[in-house]
Amino acid sequence: MRFFARLLPSHDVDALIGDILEESHRRSRIWRWYQLVALVVVISGRVVRAHPMLTLRAIAIGVAVFLAYFQVFGIWILNNVRLGPLPASNAALWLLVQLFFCLGLAASGWAIGRLHLAQGIAMVLPFAILMAVLGLSDFVRSALTLHSWSMFETFKLAGLLAKSISFPGSVLVGGYWAIGRVDTV
Amino acid sequence: MATGSALGSTDLMILLVLMRLGDEAYGVTIAREIEETTRRTVALASVYATLDRLVERGFATSELGEPTAERGGRAKKHFRITGKGVRAVRSAKQSFVRLWKDLPELGGA
Numbered sequence: 001m002r003f004f005a006r007l008l009p010s011h012d013v014d015a016l017i018g019d020i021l022e023e024s025h026r027r028s029r030i031w032r033w034y035q036l037v038a039l040v041v042v043i044s045g046r047v048v049r050a051h052p053m054l055t056l057r058a059i060a061i062g063v064a065v066f067l068a069y070f071q072v073f074g075i076w077i078l079n080n081v082r083l084g085p086l087p088a089s090n091a092a093l094w095l096l097v098q099l100f101f102c103l104g105l106a107a108s109g110w111a112i113g114r115l116h117l118a119q120g121i122a123m124v125l126p127f128a129i130l131m132a133v134l135g136l137s138d139f140v141r142s143a144l145t146l147h148s149w150s151m152f153e154t155f156k157l158a159g160l161l162a163k164s165i166s167f168p169g170s171v172l173v174g175g176y177w178a179i180g181r182v183d184t185v
Numbered sequence: 186m187a188t189g190s191a192l193g194s195t196d197l198m199i200l201l202v203l204m205r206l207g208d209e210a211y212g213v214t215i216a217r218e219i220e221e222t223t224r225r226t227v228a229l230a231s232v233y234a235t236l237d238r239l240v241e242r243g244f245a246t247s248e249l250g251e252p253t254a255e256r257g258g259r260a261k262k263h264f265r266i267t268g269k270g271v272r273a274v275r276s277a278k279q280s281f282v283r284l285w286k287d288l289p290e291l292g293g294a
Contacts, residue, residue: 015249016233018259019212023229025255031226038228046234 007040007121007176044122051119055126058116062108062127062171069104094159101163102170105131109174117179124175128168135164192277196244198222199235200274203245203266211250211261212236236264244270 016039024032048055077100109124116123139160146153192200202218203210215236216227239245250261266274285291 014259015262016212016229018252018256018261019216019229021259022253022256023213023216034226035229039230042228042230042234 007179008043013039013043040121041125044120044125047119047122048126051123054116054119055123058112058123059127059130061115062112062130065108065111066104069107073100073104098159098163098166102166105167105170106174106177109171109176110178111174112171113175113178120179121172121175124171128171128175131171132164132168135160135167139164192244192273195235196239197274197277199232199239200244200266200270203264204271204274208263208265210264215264239270240264243267244273 020032020035020039024035108127112124112127113121139157142157142160146157198219199215202215202222206214206218212229212232216229216232219227219232236245236247240247244267246265246267248263248265250263252258252260
């Protein structure tokens with residue numbers, strides 16, 4: 001409950017959280033999770049609809065921070081780290097690159113969250129959704145143009161699916177870390 | 186999106202539930218009543234979103250009750266339908282009855 005309350009914008013949600021607590025005594029754990037996720041999504045949706053320009057600004061901040069991270073650290077790594085000969089199918093390299101992207105996206109989420117503390121996770125969600133949509137569209141496009149179910153193609157598809165989960169996930173983790181309002185509960 | 190005194194189907198359902206529950210209407214009881222009627226799980230946050238919209242439009246009022254331990258020290262938010270809300274429900278009913286009429290396949294005479 002504390003985790004979800006921490007994500008919420010500074011909205012009047014006390015009565016609603018009280019209702020979920022009261023009713024969860026006679027309901028399943030799944031019902032409770034469903035209510036808590038719906039709480040974050042519905043409240044965030046209201047905040048986004050109420051502040052469309054702020055939402056666009058948050059997305060722009062996310063993109064700008066990611067590009068800046070890429071420029072600074074990406075170029076530094078390319079100039080200073082000797083990578084040696086790297087085959088395209090090297091799983092360890094792939095993981096390192098994904099980790100590099102995830103760290104950048106977490107930094108974006110952190111920056112958005114930090115600059116929109118009053119809105120909670122609501123301003124971080126649109127950028128995370130954008131990342132999920134981009135990742136999933138990449139996955140679907142690759143799945144539709146798949147030539148064969150070879151080991152390489154299957155791993156490539158699995159990688160794209162992992163990206164479409166880990167990228168928005170990283171944005172949300174960064175945003176959650178930035179918000180840090182545990183005193184809401 | 187409903188404008189003016191027009192009601193959406195969810196708005197109408199919640200106003201009817203407020204009328205049925207009277208003084209006992211708050212998030213949990215409203216959601217239970219809707220679930221019993223529709224036989225579907227209801228998100229309390231969606232119920233509150235509709236209730237807040239109804240309060241903004243003057244169809245309902247809200248009042249905080251006493252905090253209880255069962256609710257982690259949080260107060261209940263009681264909702265009540267207003268005169269404007271009752272008139273909107275009545276008007277919606279009349280519109281539906283007019284549409285129902287002369288439709289034998291729906292039991293209309």
